Amino acid sequence: MPNTAEIFAETRRQFILPGAVVYLDGNSLGPLTVAARRRLIDEVDEHWAPKLIRGWNESGWMDLPSAVGDKIAALVGAPSGTVVAADSTSVNLFKVLSAALALRPDRKVVLSDSGNFPTDLYVAQGLIRSLGAGHELRAVDPEDVASAIDESVAVVMLTEVDYRTGRLHSMAELTALAHDAGALIIWDLCHSAGALPVQLQDSRADFAVGCGYKYLNGGPGAPAYTYVRPDLIASCSPALTGWMGHAEPFAFGPGHVPAEGIGRLRCGTPPILAMACLDAALSVWEGIDLQDVREASIKLSALFIEEVEQRCPELMLASPRDPDRRGSHVSFRFPHGYAVMQALIARGVIGDFRAPDMMRFGFTPLYIDESDVLRAVEVLEKVVRERLWDCAEFKARRTVT
Amino acid sequence: MPNTAEIFAETRRQFILPGAVVYLDGNSLGPLTVAARRRLIDEVDEHWAPKLIRGWNESGWMDLPSAVGDKIAALVGAPSGTVVAADSTSVNLFKVLSAALALRPDRKVVLSDSGNFPTDLYVAQGLIRSLGAGHELRAVDPEDVASAIDESVAVVMLTEVDYRTGRLHSMAELTALAHDAGALIIWDLCHSAGALPVQLQDSRADFAVGCGYKYLNGGPGAPAYTYVRPDLIASCSPALTGWMGHAEPFAFGPGHVPAEGIGRLRCGTPPILAMACLDAALSVWEGIDLQDVREASIKLSALFIEEVEQRCPELMLASPRDPDRRGSHVSFRFPHGYAVMQALIARGVIGDFRAPDMMRFGFTPLYIDESDVLRAVEVLEKVVRERLWDCAEFKARRTVT
Numbered sequence: 001m002p003n004t005a006e007i008f009a010e011t012r013r014q015f016i017l018p019g020a021v022v023y024l025d026g027n028s029l030g031p032l033t034v035a036a037r038r039r040l041i042d043e044v045d046e047h048w049a050p051k052l053i054r055g056w057n058e059s060g061w062m063d064l065p066s067a068v069g070d071k072i073a074a075l076v077g078a079p080s081g082t083v084v085a086a087d088s089t090s091v092n093l094f095k096v097l098s099a100a101l102a103l104r105p106d107r108k109v110v111l112s113d114s115g116n117f118p119t120d121l122y123v124a125q126g127l128i129r130s131l132g133a134g135h136e137l138r139a140v141d142p143e144d145v146a147s148a149i150d151e152s153v154a155v156v157m158l159t160e161v162d163y164r165t166g167r168l169h170s171m172a173e174l175t176a177l178a179h180d181a182g183a184l185i186i187w188d189l190c191h192s193a194g195a196l197p198v199q200l201q202d203s204r205a206d207f208a209v210g211c212g213y214k215y216l217n218g219g220p221g222a223p224a225y226t227y228v229r230p231d232l233i234a235s236c237s238p239a240l241t242g243w244m245g246h247a248e249p250f251a252f253g254p255g256h257v258p259a260e261g262i263g264r265l266r267c268g269t270p271p272i273l274a275m276a277c278l279d280a281a282l283s284v285w286e287g288i289d290l291q292d293v294r295e296a297s298i299k300l301s302a303l304f305i306e307e308v309e310q311r312c313p314e315l316m317l318a319s320p321r322d323p324d325r326r327g328s329h330v331s332f333r334f335p336h337g338y339a340v341m342q343a344l345i346a347r348g349v350i351g352d353f354r355a356p357d358m359m360r361f362g363f364t365p366l367y368i369d370e371s372d373v374l375r376a377v378e379v380l381e382k383v384v385r386e387r388l389w390d391c392a393e394f395k396a397r398r399t400v401t
Numbered sequence: 402m403p404n405t406a407e408i409f410a411e412t413r414r415q416f417i418l419p420g421a422v423v424y425l426d427g428n429s430l431g432p433l434t435v436a437a438r439r440r441l442i443d444e445v446d447e448h449w450a451p452k453l454i455r456g457w458n459e460s461g462w463m464d465l466p467s468a469v470g471d472k473i474a475a476l477v478g479a480p481s482g483t484v485v486a487a488d489s490t491s492v493n494l495f496k497v498l499s500a501a502l503a504l505r506p507d508r509k510v511v512l513s514d515s516g517n518f519p520t521d522l523y524v525a526q527g528l529i530r531s532l533g534a535g536h537e538l539r540a541v542d543p544e545d546v547a548s549a550i551d552e553s554v555a556v557v558m559l560t561e562v563d564y565r566t567g568r569l570h571s572m573a574e575l576t577a578l579a580h581d582a583g584a585l586i587i588w589d590l591c592h593s594a595g596a597l598p599v600q601l602q603d604s605r606a607d608f609a610v611g612c613g614y615k616y617l618n619g620g621p622g623a624p625a626y627t628y629v630r631p632d633l634i635a636s637c638s639p640a641l642t643g644w645m646g647h648a649e650p651f652a653f654g655p656g657h658v659p660a661e662g663i664g665r666l667r668c669g670t671p672p673i674l675a676m677a678c679l680d681a682a683l684s685v686w687e688g689i690d691l692q693d694v695r696e697a698s699i700k701l702s703a704l705f706i707e708e709v710e711q712r713c714p715e716l717m718l719a720s721p722r723d724p725d726r727r728g729s730h731v732s733f734r735f736p737h738g739y740a741v742m743q744a745l746i747a748r749g750v751i752g753d754f755r756a757p758d759m760m761r762f763g764f765t766p767l768y769i770d771e772s773d774v775l776r777a778v779e780v781l782e783k784v785v786r787e788r789l790w791d792c793a794e795f796k797a798r799r800t801v802t
Binding site: 025048117246275 | 424492515612623625638653674
């Protein structure tokens, strides 16, 4: 049996990383893998180009959303046949939120928290506005979610790991509280799938969504995915549906008849090239134990926190200090955080920034090791000590960081 | 000035077509272009891999949906800034149908026709079910649409070119009738964009959607697009929205504030690799006049009809005989149509089949010429004459054809 250092040395070889870069932003966009690159070219040259329309029959395109879904299911504690890859996280959230509200017609409150990723709140706002039937989005502070779950709540809608601070909600505890109050719960796993063991089935979570482009390394804007608890699938009826979610898409019947299984969460024609790319990227996870990933990620982030606090005491830890209460990224606040991050990036240490003052650093053991962490802190200390961030170029904000 | 034969000889060189194949199914899945293949590899090797998260700033990823939208706008008679590429056709239809219904709160009828592509009907059914406020989908026969437009109708929702028969609705006439009755109109352009000149602006159509994978050659499941009439954009408020449709996505504010322009029709993170592939595929259209495409396509389809009717009188023309009343594909009915199509495909003539008995043949002058048409008819005649379709292998139905 190889030890975990050997395992992660091997996974690192599966990534195509630029030289002289420490990439601490896999929590925003995962890097390219050898497998994804090869598969994309193969899908184009061996399937699309020569088979043309026959690819749908002969190249497994029609089943790809389920095949990819099953691979993701294995990473989020879900049984086979409960996850399907499709659309974006926002679109999938709309589907399951509309389905969940339809299952609780007598209740009107969607409960979320202010630490949720904004698009999740926007999706709920758009849906609620269109329903026009007295629904309400109630967003409380993250620490007040548990006490805010009561019998007025139709759906609790949370992101497990906070995109800014990395704060980790307890899926088991909050799911149980939601169920005790007769509510349903939706988990957004964007910042947890691939970062830590997720317990969808064990917690009895009702619905989940997540993206394919962060820890799953599927490429920029990769397809997202949806989970529905097995016993809820048959009664799951999203407002947004389409021919690929039909029991018989190629019967071209006039009325929508939802597919029996998780495929009913599909909508339009799946994006095959992007889906194939994600499918191949997921092969990195074969034989990887997420508990090993979690332990290694905690070691790396603890080391990073310790070193930064010792060498850059001006920076304030924004993430929970207790590793059991955070995901696999760590954030520090600093008034000049934006400019510092630009200076870091210019020196090959890539993290990112979230307004107003938060620098984020992600620790993904599949391709990041202790020497990367030490190198990152060394550059960070130099940037802060020597005020290397203090120039117009680094202070000018751009759209994305 | 090159003549049209020279122009289309040049466009044909831009496609990567398998040898010994006559591809008459570009109306279902367009073929690979040299430009799309090159761009996909470039996006991976020169952008995603080396720039990683910086690609969003440095590689134009954030603006790609608008850039692609503008290229499509030029093909569908729409001004710049009115089309955005995103999601699938079904998802986009949901957005504009929800926005349109919100603009006609006192009316409850969505009028469509039985020749509409089924997913369009399913999308309307799902939305109407979720609204639960007495809305109704009324689907009449295609020839009865004009007379069914009355003042109870909130939204007329039509596909310009029928996916089975190729029957072409009059966009100008039906849009005017809808407006006269105080209704809004949504056009699905899946089978018309890139096949014939579309008059979105001139007809004053309110909304349109379409896919990127047929005549636009963007690849299997390529991103779709949405058009909104310029003066309607500011009041367009879809039920389905997300952070990429926000005025300031990276301000991460708690409330949704829609972007000013067509960007408000975006939702989640755009699929960059698929979007780049479509962007490059659209370069084939540079300098091409859609009127030339239309004339050439009519010549090809008229030749095909004439030859088939002469040589295979068993086949019944299912498309309008008048070229002004059909798009660029032609369908023939034959009781053994499925098996005949399989036999054709086995001999390198690729069309497709739509239940119960319709064989479709698409004529896209960008890569199909008169010799292809004659070759296709020759093979078809042989298959029908010699009953080459009459074997178990060809009769066994598969999911897609």
